[in-house]
Amino acid sequence: MFQLPKSAFASEDILDVHANAAIVIEASTGKVLYEKNADTALGIASMSKMMTEYILLESIKDGKVKWDQEYTPSDYVVKISHNTTLSNVPLRKDMKYKIIDLYHAMAIYSANAATIAIAETIAGSETNFVKMMNEQAKELGLKDYKFVNSTGLNNSDLQGMYPKKYGGPTEENVMSARAAAKLAFHLVNDHPEMLKTSSIPKMVFHAGPGENINMENWNWMLPSLIYGSKDNGVDGLKTGTTDFAGSCFTGTAKRNGMRVITVVLNATDGKGHSTKSSRFDETKKMMDYAFSNFSVKEVYPKNYQISKHKTLPVLKGKEKSVKINTQEPLQLVVKNGEEKNYKPVLVLDKKKLDNDGNLVAPVKKNEVVGKLVAQYKGSHDLGFLYGQKSASVDVVAANDVDKANWFVLMMRGIGHFFSGIWGSVTSTVKGWF
Structure with a gap:
């Protein structure tokens, strides 16, 4: 026993x-x-x-x-x-x-x-x-x-x-x-x-x-x-x-x-x-x-976007970025008077990003790119039944981003090349004065 x-x-x-x-x-x-x-x-x-x-x-x-x-x-x-x-x-x-x-x-x-x-x-x-x-x-x-x-x-x-x-x-x-x-x-x-x-x-x-x-x-x-x-x-x-x-x-x-x-x-x-x-x-x-x-409250609605994290850069896409937002509302069990003790934090899925933090085209609408975590800033929290410390909801791409064709990618490459040369020239000229 x-x-x-x-x-x-x-x-x-x-x-x-x-x-x-x-x-x-x-x-x-x-x-x-x-x-x-x-x-x-x-x-x-x-x-x-x-x-x-x-x-x-x-x-x-x-x-x-x-x-x-x-x-x-x-x-x-x-x-x-x-x-x-x-x-x-x-x-x-x-x-x-x-x-x-x-x-x-x-x-x-x-x-x-x-x-x-x-x-x-x-x-x-x-x-x-x-x-x-x-x-x-x-x-x-x-x-x-x-x-x-x-x-x-x-x-x-x-x-x-x-x-x-x-x-x-x-x-x-x-x-x-x-x-x-x-x-x-x-x-x-x-x-x-x-x-x-x-x-x-x-x-x-x-x-x-x-x-x-x-x-x-x-x-x-x-x-x-x-x-x-x-x-x-x-x-x-x-x-x-x-x-x-x-x-x-x-x-x-x-x-x-x-x-x-x-x-x-x-x-x-x-x-x-x-x-x-x-x-x-x-x-x-x-x-x-x-x-x-306690009560259950919707602290972040569906399609919520975090300030300063409304888009992600997309490599090799027809568009250079994609809007991201929550897929579903995030509901929390909130103790009375503690509504302001939660902070939205974006946690990106590193497996979806390259070393520079870009998504790589193609990107599908509603593709999960990370999570929105409600980070508790209070002093006493017992966590959840299965051990997680915070509530979260999936963050997804708001639209499709198709892969750009070879011509667009080539022209971008040329543009980056000349942009690099121009940057070097201007730096050199500045050095004369």
Whole structure:
């Protein structure tokens, strides 16, 4: 198991978040707005199901699995599904269940056996699926993680049937707060349709004839549930609780055109106790901070030109220069009052230039020649989820510049030759006086 270093906590916590680790990001850019001990791998419990969900949605997109595909429960799944001490919907050996229904049970009710059923559908076995989880995490650029099963349960809850290749009999999945935020970032941006499911407060699962299970979403911050409010904007994402992990929650909300993603690991109340409300209380604290202090703003519009850098010289072109501008608007997550703390900086692609700083014809319209970087001049910046220090947008050529024909190039050469001679003569004549 991963242990929490005693020195891992930040010395200054502007929010006084009661959790072993936490992070807040803006969802469209990955801008980090707040973090606390964000890079230590800790227990995540059922937040693990975000990875199972991501792999399922990718499989649906790629046509490898269909929503109306039917699944017949294995003995393993049936046995786990009837463990009433776990979050579950009962599954029967004599029934077939559609993947869409198993997905709803997993995403809304955190049903563990339904999650294993999805894993078996995609990979043939949970063991094979755990391999996929770890590989997918690496592909998404996650760090500080280890998956040992598909659900986030402690392996001891899987009645000896856990994937033994990837963990011991009492291991659980672990992940850092930053890694969980990256996973949620990809879920929200790669598969935004999943928010339609994560925002469903209640649903009925048909387990069998006359056996209907009322599922209430464990995300009690949804507007119609006990810790929600009609204007909080919360529409996801995933809770998790075990003795090892404590009270965990990855949340997301959208207000006034800005979406944030929050993560708390082992959230507690002010006395250090894990309660039913602690993960939601600490999440609300972080969300309110983000929405009250930050906003997404367009600081440079599409086709923006930097003063003194409106053109680039073009060698061997019909025209001797080309206009350059931004291809798209540059949006930034700006803290209130810091709008003037950003400076536009042009960073040219040196691979596109010769040794004298010229583009070489032909140049195509919309050809990327560099980037416009919004350079932050303030004193405190947490950077972005994937490590970059500043926001940027592509700078492109505004029009085509065709290569000049041989005659034009020859005449220019002659002109440069005589220009050089005239310059030498004038210099000599000046030397006489």
